Amino acid sequence: MTLGSLPDRLLRHVRLRSRLVGHIDRVDSGAIVGWAADLGHAGRRLVVECCHNGRVLVSGVANEFREDLRAAGVGDGAHGFNCSLPDSCADIRDLHVRVRIQSSETWLRHQDGSEVPVDMSEFLWFVAADVVNNCNLRCPFCVVDYSAVTKTELMTEETYRAVLRLIRCVPDGQFFLSCLHEPTLHPRLSQFLELVPDDARKKVFFTTNLARPLGEADFRSWARSGLHHINVSLDTLDAERFAVLRKFGRIEVFKKNLDLMTSVFRQTPGAPPLRYITMAFKSNVDELPEIVRHSREHWLASENEIRYTFNVAHITDDFRRREYLHKDDWDLLTDRLHRTGYPVLISYPPEEDYEEKTLPSQNYYEFQGPTGDPAYLRLLRPLGLRVRPDGTVFVGGAEDALRVNINALDDPVPFFRALSRQCQPRRPT
Helix, strand or coil, X not given: CCXXXXXXXXXXXXXXXXXXXEEEEEEECCEEEEEEEECCCCCCCCEEEEEECCEEEEEEECCEECHHHHHCCCCCCEEEEEEECCHHHHHCCCCEEEEEECCCCXXXXXXXXXXXXXXXXXXXXXXXXXXXXXXXXXCCCCCCCCCCCCCCCECCHHHHHXXXXXXXXXXXXXXXXCCCXXXXXXXXXXXXXXXXXXXXXXXXXXXXCCCCCCCHHHHHHHHCCCCCEEEEECCCCCHHHHHHHCCCCXXXXXXXXXXXXXXXXXXXXXXXXXXXXXXXXXXXXHHHHHHHHHHHHHCCEEEEEEECCCCECCCCHHHHHHHCCCHHHHHHHHHHHHCCCCCCXXXXXXXXXXXXXXXXXXXXXXXXCCCCCHHHCCCEECEEEEEXXXXXXXXXXXXXXCEEEHHHCCCHHHHHHHHHHCCEECCCC
């Protein structure tokens, strides 16, 4: 059983008292999710009321089928509810919600108590603002297919300011600046960082390959930015291997940037944490423990993550044969990384059909017109949004059916909040 509300245990308890029972499982993007049942009348569907300061904000019928409820013996299992709070609740400061069964004094409990804090502002999963559409490198394992990118597009300040209106709609660390591309290609990156409201700086991070010549002024701007963190791509310390894995990059430029950046960050109180992202391949697997040690001891690593390669279609078969690790390789690597004594996050490849199943490139839909076919809509809440330099917004799960330009929206917050209301909730992990 995976249900957080433990209905079997609650049932044993409730049989000694009331016949009305239920639980608040979680708050999901402004929706209260849980279950309620009348054990004396298994076919009865109860109405629940979500209240704040004694006022009913929204009510709903607990009639959604849930397999975990059926398995626990809660009637026929059709006793779940998912009540979306109205948009007006976003204006309530310090919003706390209690849930009761209508026409009763039975208040449902959450794991933290009977009152549940609700943050209506954070209803998006992430916003990835691609301030550029290009990269200075052509790594053979990149998830982006740059073969059709003929020029570098730059996001304008007007578009960037429009995207920033969504910044308070994501949790901390979930507003990306060009996660897919190289943000230092934008000549106004430092100025764009300064445009982020002071109280929203912890929402933002960006990823850089540090393979372009950068100066001390850049790093001082980053150090004072107040960002949630900065990711640095670090796959090898070997010059020849760097030239292959980081095509068009030079390791001397990378190391010079990294040494200067970490020196500036050491001198700046409150500088963003540095996280290092390393792709694991046959050619670099032996040096990965040393990369972890060196980045921790010399380059201010707060976190190291070892990743597998997304098996996107444009990666060559030759590269797959030469570089992809197999299960035994990952087992051995895991043991060696644990021996470093440093905590390491490891992102493993799927256990089944990893090399047989290819994925589209991360920029595939940029070159495909929207179909507008509702059959392609796979909207899940909370939504993830990616914004191109021209302001085109791609909605995660509906890239080939739905897109909108953020510059055409009077206010993107209510637009995407309304869209989110139409989504199915993601399954909790």
